Amino acid sequence: MIQLTGVSKTYNGYIKALRSVDLTVEDGEFVFIIGPSGAGKSTLLKILTAEVEPTAGTAEVNGYSLVGLKASDKPYLRRTMGVVFQDFRLIDKKTVYENVALAIRVTGAGNREIREKVDSVLKIVGLSHKAKRKPPELSGGEQQRVAIARALVNSPKLIIADEPTGNLDPERTKETMRLFNQINRMGTTVVVITHEKSVVNDMAKRVVYLENGCILRDATGGYNQ
Amino acid sequence: MKKRGNIRYFLKEGAANFRLHRIMTTAAVMMLAACFLVIGTFVMIVADINKTIDDVGMQNEIVIFLQDYVDDASAEDFGYTLMDMENIASVTFVSRDEGLKDFSQNLGGDEIYDSYADDNPIRHSYHIIVSDLNGVEDTVNMLRAMPQIARVRASIETVNTFLKFRNVTMFIGVALVIILALIAAVIVSNTIRLTTFARREEIAIMKMVGATNRFIRGAFLVEGGIIGLLSALFAYVLLFVLYQFLLVPEMSLITLISYVSFSSVWHLFLIGYLVAGMLYGLVISFFTIKKFLRV
Numbered sequence: 377m378i379q380l381t382g383v384s385k386t387y388n389g390y391i392k393a394l395r396s397v398d399l400t401v402e403d404g405e406f407v408f409i410i411g412p413s414g415a416g417k418s419t420l421l422k423i424l425t426a427e428v429e430p431t432a433g434t435a436e437v438n439g440y441s442l443v444g445l446k447a448s449d450k451p452y453l454r455r456t457m458g459v460v461f462q463d464f465r466l467i468d469k470k471t472v473y474e475n476v477a478l479a480i481r482v483t484g485a486g487n488r489e490i491r492e493k494v495d496s497v498l499k500i501v502g503l504s505h506k507a508k509r510k511p512p513e514l515s516g517g518e519q520q521r522v523a524i525a526r527a528l529v530n531s532p533k534l535i536i537a538d539e540p541t542g543n544l545d546p547e548r549t550k551e552t553m554r555l556f557n558q559i560n561r562m563g564t565t566v567v568v569i570t571h572e573k574s575v576v577n578d579m580a581k582r583v584v585y586l587e588n589g590c591i592l593r594d595a596t597g598g599y600n601q
Numbered sequence: 602m603k604k605r606g607n608i609r610y611f612l613k614e615g616a617a618n619f620r621l622h623r624i625m626t627t628a629a630v631m632m633l634a635a636c637f638l639v640i641g642t643f644v645m646i647v648a649d650i651n652k653t654i655d656d657v658g659m660q661n662e663i664v665i666f667l668q669d670y671v672d673d674a675s676a677e678d679f680g681y682t683l684m685d686m687e688n689i690a691s692v693t694f695v696s697r698d699e700g701l702k703d704f705s706q707n708l709g710g711d712e713i714y715d716s717y718a719d720d721n722p723i724r725h726s727y728h729i730i731v732s733d734l735n736g737v738e739d740t741v742n743m744l745r746a747m748p749q750i751a752r753v754r755a756s757i758e759t760v761n762t763f764l765k766f767r768n769v770t771m772f773i774g775v776a777l778v779i780i781l782a783l784i785a786a787v788i789v790s791n792t793i794r795l796t797t798f799a800r801r802e803e804i805a806i807m808k809m810v811g812a813t814n815r816f817i818r819g820a821f822l823v824e825g826g827i828i829g830l831l832s833a834l835f836a837y838v839l840l841f842v843l844y845q846f847l848l849v850p851e852m853s854l855i856t857l858i859s860y861v862s863f864s865s866v867w868h869l870f871l872i873g874y875l876v877a878g879m880l881y882g883l884v885i886s887f888f889t890i891k892k893f894l895r896v
């Protein structure tokens with residue numbers, strides 16, 4: 377669950393990336409956060425992952441208060457969520473299997489548990505047959521699915537994707553969105569950040585529109601203006 | 602179970618890092634090995650000097666030889682005079698006859714005794730044990746001043762020379778080791794920094810998926826440990842070759858010096874080297890990556 381109240385973020389004392397944002401996302405929801413470039417979407421993500429701290433307001437994610445969060449608690453907060461980026465952020469010299477395994481390995485899990493969970497998420501994203509390949513040998517869509525598998529492997533309560541389809545063609549984009557929908561139906565909260573309106577319009581989901589650091593619209597249904 | 606999985610992973614990661622930065626890592630290993638080699642060489646030299654000191658004789662024994670004119674009776678009585686002196690714990694009289702017997706026995710032949718028995722060249726002597734080593738020089742000087750005494754032989758003087766030699770050697774050794782250790786620290790630290798820098802993207806990803814600093818440190822610590830262990834092994838082999846095949850044959854020509862055989866201390870060296878090497882590698886890498894993790 378995400379609960380932001382009056383959250384602002386100012387960079388370098390004058391760049392106002394977020395201005396008093398109120399946002400609640402309940403467990404099991406599927407939410408799009410959209411808005412033009414520079415609207416503050418990535419800043420919002422960074423606040424949720426405790427990469428940056430709000431300049432004002434209170435923020436809580438999966439039971440962790442993000443204001444004044446101790447550095448030693450951050451890893452544990454991050455294990456409650458899976459994050460997917462536009463540029464995938466995979467380690468090129470490691471196999472698909474090891475890339476996905478990393479997220480669970482860092483929790484101190486044993487090899488048997490790692491194998492079971494990695495095999496199972498690779499099956500979900502349809503990449504079991506490419507487990508031994510390395511990311512550069514895969515297509516963009518496949519790499520994105522590896523990243524999604526990695527985000528899923530810890531069975532997190534929450535998945536956040538920042539522009540996950542930015543590097544994908546329309547067909548792969550649809551595929552990826554279907555995957556997120558499937559993940560959401562399995563009970564995981566899904567937050568997809570995007571600036572592509574077409575992605576949003578295809579699905580009847582809650583849409584939060586962000587512009588210039590403010591939430592201008594928060595409603596269910598496609599985004600048409 | 603959990604821990605073991607991670608350690609295996611760290612070992613794999615550390616080894617992979619090692620391969621990836623072969624040249625830098627090899628340089629680090631060489632430097633550290635040189636450091637260990639110097640330490641080892643000096644330790645061995647000091648050990649040899651110590652052994653020599655022990656062999657030169659009981660350090661607190663003084664042997665005096667009486668003048669030729671002192672007859673048998675007064676020679677025996679002289680023991681009381683000695684016992685009255687300060688700092689003398691015990692005296693043992695060795696008569697001319699006994700002296701000759703010892704002498705000829707040491708040379709391994711009764712013929713020597715037989716041929717010299719009539720015209721014994723050996724003087725009456727006393728073996729004196731002092732009670733306090735620190736005052737031994739005063740005692741030696743007092744003995745020298747006595748007219749009945751022809752000669753004073755105190756191994757302490759030889760020992761002192763060796764002690765001085767040992768102290769100088771130790772000083773040079775310690776100074777060299779400190780300098781080399783600092784240079785090695787810089788090189789090892791740079792190696793770790795380089796590999797850490799090359800993997801900062803990977804570190805960021807690890808943090809994103811919820812890795813603790815401890816976990817991230819793991820692989821790098823293993824790398825530092827591997828560098829340390831390899832250096833130790835390398836230095837060990839070099840030291841063995843150097844000592845056994847070069848130093849010992851050279852030194853045994855100088856009969857005065859006794860040497861500790863490498864085979865009697867090899868296990869101490871191996872254990873000491875490995876432990877020191879690993880600790881050194883771990884400590885250096887620990888402090889190097891500390892900076893990287895603060896972000």
Ligand SMILES: Nc1ncnc2c1ncn2[C@@H]1O[C@H](COP(=O)(O)OP(=O)(O)O)[C@@H](O)[C@H]1O
Pocket residue numbers: 387388391392393411412413414415416417418419420
């Ligand atoms: N680290 C930063 N330092 C300074 N300004 C930043 C930083 N990150 C983002 N910004 C600024 O904050 C605003 C919002 O950026 P961002 O959250 O990345 O928007 P979006 O993801 O919606 O494009 C932009 O004006 C951007 O230039």
Ligand SMILES: [Mg+2]
Pocket residue numbers: 417418419
């Ligand atoms: Mg962005």
